[in-house]
Amino acid sequence: MTAAAPSARGSEIQSVARAASVLGVVVDSPHGLTTTEIAKITGLTVSTVHRLAHTLVSGNLLCRDQGSERFLPGPLLLRLARKALGASGVPEAADVLKELADRTGETASIGMRRGDEVLVLLSVPSTKALRYTGRPGARVPLLESAIGCAIVAFGADPVGQAAEVLTRTGSGSPESWATEIDLLATQFRGYAVLDDPHDPALRAVAAPVVGASEHVRMGVEIQGPASRLPDERLDGLGSVVRAAADALEGLPVSMAFGDF
Numbered sequence: 001m002t003a004a005a006p007s008a009r010g011s012e013i014q015s016v017a018r019a020a021s022v023l024g025v026v027v028d029s030p031h032g033l034t035t036t037e038i039a040k041i042t043g044l045t046v047s048t049v050h051r052l053a054h055t056l057v058s059g060n061l062l063c064r065d066q067g068s069e070r071f072l073p074g075p076l077l078l079r080l081a082r083k084a085l086g087a088s089g090v091p092e093a094a095d096v097l098k099e100l101a102d103r104t105g106e107t108a109s110i111g112m113r114r115g116d117e118v119l120v121l122l123s124v125p126s127t128k129a130l131r132y133t134g135r136p137g138a139r140v141p142l143l144e145s146a147i148g149c150a151i152v153a154f155g156a157d158p159v160g161q162a163a164e165v166l167t168r169t170g171s172g173s174p175e176s177w178a179t180e181i182d183l184l185a186t187q188f189r190g191y192a193v194l195d196d197p198h199d200p201a202l203r204a205v206a207a208p209v210v211g212a213s214e215h216v217r218m219g220v221e222i223q224g225p226a227s228r229l230p231d232e233r234l235d236g237l238g239s240v241v242r243a244a245a246d247a248l249e250g251l252p253v254s255m256a257f258g259d260f
Helices: 014-028 035-042 046-058 075-088 090-104 146-153 158-169 177-189 231-248
Strands: 062-064 071-073 107-114 117-124 139-141 192-195 202-209 218-225
Touching (some): 014 062, 035 046, 090 107, 090 117, 090 231, 107 146, 117 146, 146 158, 146 218, 177 192, 218 231
Antiparallel strands (some): 107 117, 117 139, 192 202
16 A cells, blocks of 8 residues: 655645655665655655655765665664654663563563554563563554553543443453453552463563653553462562653653654
């Protein structure tokens, strides 16, 4: 499916808008794109893409791989990205995750709500041989994620939100007592506990990251073998995860991944 070619709106300069669309698709591609591929994705003509891409190369915003003729992010774009990353709070967030992983011995991750899913943003793996491997970039159904459960539980209308999600996804009755009880328990404890519905041997403990917005959009969790996260350890582990969530509250990490 191709994206519609950008059009001029109001005072928008069409050539700049088109150049931005070219930059966007190149940045989103893991291995770069050819002129033809960029044209197909953006809906622009090959000749337009050719002119724009070569202009962006001359400005160091893109570069071209000589072997494959694919366009890649250029040195200026990478320098801008590094500067933005440094101001985003992501390095500090990674430090918080590293400390959480070290204290608990389990893989630590930050996730953000995207619709009815949780997008895993950052992960620091456990150093133990038997461990859960975090998957940054993975999308997990909201109520099948400990982070998602924590986000919903501390929202304005937890039971109502859960009912809407379950109805949209067709994954269960919106009147589910089990879901309501789990959300109430999460509110009472201050952290969510979830055994992986696809692998009961995995368990996660998560807490919400409360930002300036009235909507809770982020959470932090640890995940590992259920045998290492038994019921008798949950209160202690929950306190550690909540402390990590508190440390993340003042960091603008959402700015690095897009706001809502």
